[in-house]
Amino acid sequence: MKPGLKYLFLLMLLFLFTSCSNSTTLAEKEQTRSLEEQEGNTMQPSQTLRKIRLQTAKSEIIFELNNSTAATELYQQLPLTVELENFSNNEKIFYPPEKLSTANTPRAENKIGCLAYYEPWGDVVIFYGAFSPSGSLYDLGEVISGEDQLTNLSGTAMIEAVI
Secondary structure, eight states, X not given: OOHHHHHHHXXXXXXXXXXXXXXXXXXXXXXXXXXXXXXXXXXXXXXXXXXEEEEOSSOEEEEEEOSSHHHHHHHHTOSEEEEEEEETTTXXXXXXXXXXXXXXXXXXXXXTTEEEEETTTTEEEEESSOOOOOTXXXXXXXXXXXXXXXXGOOEEEEEEEEO
16 A cells, blocks of 8 residues: 555544544533533522511511521511510511521521521521621521511510411
8 A cells, every 4th residue: 555545544544533523522511501401400409589577566567588497497487476575676586486597597697687597596687777787697588578667676576477
């Protein structure tokens, strides 16, 4: 066989081998991407909107809970009757019957109307004034109705799910 022909034959074999190898790789990539998309759809947390009503003799406030573990556990304890307490000059607090898990729960950010959980004491905090973020303060949700009544909250409150 002539050296030029041998060289051309080797190039054709190399081309054939690489194109088959690449098409297999592309098929594998497509299959992997499809599996990842399917898993991604089933692994996503539910984005259910959950609202709760906090009602006293003089006030009614509606909060929307986020999809965190702590917010879910609070929601599962409803309905509740709690005693609201003043704390500092920017928050009201109450104690749920059971402590909440803070796994997969974001830290609370400085926002008036924030509903938060203070892990060391196991209390739920309703902020009606500015506050400093803390590594132990976790976000549960925010007020969506009745923000103007936050400052005057006091006494016994009934907390229930809004359906």
